[in-house]
Amino acid sequence: MKTSLRLISCFLVVLPLLTGCWDRQELNQLGIMLGLGIDKEGDKIKVSAQVVVPSEISSKSGGGRGTPVTQYQATADSMLEAIQKLTETSPRRIFMSHVRILVFGEEYAREEGIYDVMEALMREPTVRPDYYVMVARKTQASNVLDLLTPLENIPAEKLFNSLDVSAKIWSPTTTVTGDELMDTMLSPGIQPVITGVEIIGNRSKSGEKSNIESIEVSARLNTTGLSVFKKDKLIGWLTEEESKGFNYVKGNVKTTVGHVDCPKTEGTVTMKTLRTSTDRKVKFTRGEPVMNLKVKNVSSIGSVECKFQIGSMTAIRELEKLSEERLVELMKNSVNSVRRKFHVDIFGFGQEIYQSNPKYFKKVEGNWDQHFEDLEVKYEANSQIRRVGTLDDSFQNELKE
Template sequence: MERLQLIGKLAVVTGLLLTLTGCWGRHELNDLAIVLGLGVDQAGDEIKVTAQVVIPSGVSSNQNKISAAPVTVFNATAPTLFEAIRKLTVSSPRIAFLSHIRVLVFGEQFAREKGIGEVLDGMMRDPRVRPDYYVTVARRTTAESVLSVLSMLEKIPADKLYKSLDASATTWAPTTTVNADRLMEDMIGPGHSAVVAGVEIRGNRGGINSNNNLTGVKPEAQLVMNGLGVFRKDKLIGWLSEVESKGYNYIRDQVDSTMGHIRCEEDKGYIALNTLRSNTKIKTTMNAQSKPQFHVKVETVSVIASVECKQRIGSMDAITAMEKKGSEQTNKLMREAVNTVFRKYKVDIFGFGQELEHKYPKQWAKLKDNWEEQLKDLNIQYDTKFMIKRVGTLDDSFLKQIKE
């Protein structure tokens, strides 16, 4: 009896093994081209894809030759994104492997004219592509050009872009990071439009795709984060300046730390302030006429980084006066950002509509169809509590004693 039971179990196990298909989609590592940066440009009515692929020997620790490029780029053009990606094999000896993408770069012309929605939809639909890569727009240039610039500190340019965005977003208020998940939510969410960080090429454009970028003290061409691109639905419609980008990030509670300044009272110098942390809350209410009101409340904590003038800072009265200036300046940043976006672009990138929907869904249902027309008349109040906790290791600056 036991023998029959054992035979029966073996038969079941054998049957189950026959149903297993194994790794049907398996590829050998040597057959794959690891793509870390993907660029999308316009090519007439088609899509031009640029893939920045790692060259293993170029990033190997035992590779001492500076002339060995760490990456190469391949291009292909087709009517759809994944046709172009598959078509890369015409010039690449390996199959493009997209699971490790760090940055997705759109050319400015493509973002303005075609829109980024269809490409994002394709990328999000592919289960092999993780949506944690950063999305950016190549400002005044193409995605292909951006992905062709070699960098000094980071061997892989796509890695450089990713880390530059990360570092800048946490230490410099005008910059922000947007991954694919958040970008999709911003584009389809009610009462909210998307923004994407811009990257541009500065310096000698002859340095693009040149090893001269790796052999000199100063690179011929550099990739620089510059401004935030404003979108209506999935199309780029304009750019925020550095000041406006800073105001936007304060309203969106996306300022971790940053550096700024206020003017001195006695002369034309500046007092540099290092913002250690910032917190923003938006309170939404309805007035007697059933119109929405928004109260943007910001709390920041800063320390004095430098005093480039003769102003005395060692007293509580001086600290209070500086805190008042800092509050007024932060309020001005936010107000100018809102006025520019609402009057020039007529979209809500700040999420006021989103706040209204969460707090007053019935009122939002009545207002949402004409929300963009109502933006310029919104009642928004700004209130910044600007706190200076430390003045550094010096009280008053010694500049007054050494300058006439």
Template sequence: MKRTGISLLAAALILLLITGCWDRQEMNELGIVLAMAIDKGKNNMLEVSCQIVVPSEVASNSGKSTTTPVTLYQASAPTILEAINKMTLTSPRNSYMSHIRVLIFSEAVARMGIADELETFLRHPEIRPDYYVMIARHSRASDILNVLTPLETIPANNLFLSLQNSAKTWAPTITTVTDDLLEKMISDGVEPVLTGVQIVGDKQNGGNKDNLTTIKPVANLTYTGMAVLKKDRLLGWMNEQESKGYNYITNNIKSTTGNLPCPDHKGKLSIKVLRSQTDVTSKIVDGNPVIHIKVNNMSSIMGDACTVPISSQDDLRIIEKEGSEKIEMFMKESVKTVQKRFKSDIFGFGLNISRNNPKQWAQLRDHWDEEFPRLKVEYEVHVQLRGVGMLDDSILQDIKE
């Protein structure tokens, strides 16, 4: 009996410790944020824009809606969290941040530095660090969130999926999440990069529903070039070719397509990269660091517009040589531009040296900014062709005969 009483007393004490769902939030009280843009406001304020889902529009299947599937709320404040809370002045719902897919900085904010803003997102208990970070080009970041997209009802999903697919199939883009970005910002011997996004077309009318009712939208969103950063500050931009070279050097090529001249230099071949593996090593020669980049690339011919059929191993060797030279050119242009214009080690050459030659890195670390621009880089590229697509000979030969 005594034991039973003690058990009941213990159970009662445990019940007192159970407080229930003290922090519950009702869905009909939340505004689900899927994208956020940060611009430079007046008086050194941050202008924060949140793309929030309109629940009634997403749930509707009638197809006769006259309103947009998302809405944009904005507020200016010295910090991001203040701006988000300030949005309740106009929004009937609290902003719910757990489902953010993209975070966009304007060029003006990125040039001032984005570390404080990223740390805010990292510390926020609701936000998962799996969203993509990017920089808006030639427009305010909020303008990007104001464009409606036809294939994806939610523009934030369009931005997320488009970058995800582009990074897999088209070499000049890269996906970057907050964890990776901050790691490069605080690490020695490597600097971060971000993909740029811009509006193509009429950005003034991109937010109208008319943008969804025509075969060719008046405004589209497109990814273009990579931003070079020094720690958390934007320095400038690489073009498409230099961005592709960066991805080859950093082993970020999953698949891509390109073209090469025919063996007789009459016509073009479409080439698809099947696999690409890059190994970067460092060594010390006469007291100076040297970087060696080796690329093993396997590709296939997917389109043949040559006047003479490709029928011999010699032809394939010529094409492989052209492919190797082209990839080497991409990498050289990327390294040359970054060393001369930006002087920011986005390739992680310093990090490679620190791992392979820690004693030498200890001597280079404090003046790596001066050493990196004159760093010697060697290249070795091997392209191997596997197959010529589905056809042995081009059908163009039969058409021309």
């Protein structure tokens, strides 16, 4: 009798753990979405889903006859309603766990704001927040996701990888994930910045397979500049130079390439940044905050396009000084331009002040944008040239007439 009771007790304990695959989802019943586009259509929201075509990317099925992705669109009052509505045209349920890129159309970002969409995605348990966010410049997000690209079969993967690489080796762009963007929108003393993407070339052929069947494609995607937001609405764009300065101020630059004018002669010297870092500190003078920025830059000489002798320490020091002046100029021009054109703190100076002196920031938080315009900012750069390449002096002086 006791043995029977023990067995029954064991079964009662174990049975709740043996629930099986109650929430399983078969792959052949899912449409895996990698790219999500958000556009404005009248007073409603238009959702564009870039979905993988499994038979076209599978080597076993002999794929390659058609396009590797397809796009489904739906319009509704909210994003999640539109995604559910996609099943009117899609034979499979849209699966959102593998979204790699979220693209907002410029019109939607300007007029509607992006907060509602971001909150819905953060609230949805099936969506991972590590996707990159971009803004489609001068076009709709659906057009960006409709463009077939070479090298990467899946356009969403192309956008993700291109932005990831560009942010690491080219300073005018930066990556922003869903959770980072949400954190920025909710944090005091900082406004969001998102990299833009535009279509270059013949847009009418962007969705055709012929776009990737020639060496020179008819249309291509290009990551370009940074978009500036106030709260959750787009208010403008930074130029390439301003975007560079922004990333130096924020400490986002990893490696890049830039140039300085040759001393005492025409031409330029190109330098490759090996590593860089930005030290940001707030000091209070007579009760007012002063923002101190110091960039440390280690670089090598990439090319010398002038008659300048670099085979001496004096010449190296001269180039280092020019590099320091150039870095300070980039940062100062970016900060002053944002103050003049947009009047919002995208650099996070307010955030630094909040962390340094919360009591002071609480007093000025209500009109921080006005205080940002009057904030004193000091710039400093330290540049070191560690390598001159495999040559010392340029051969330009030895060229025959």
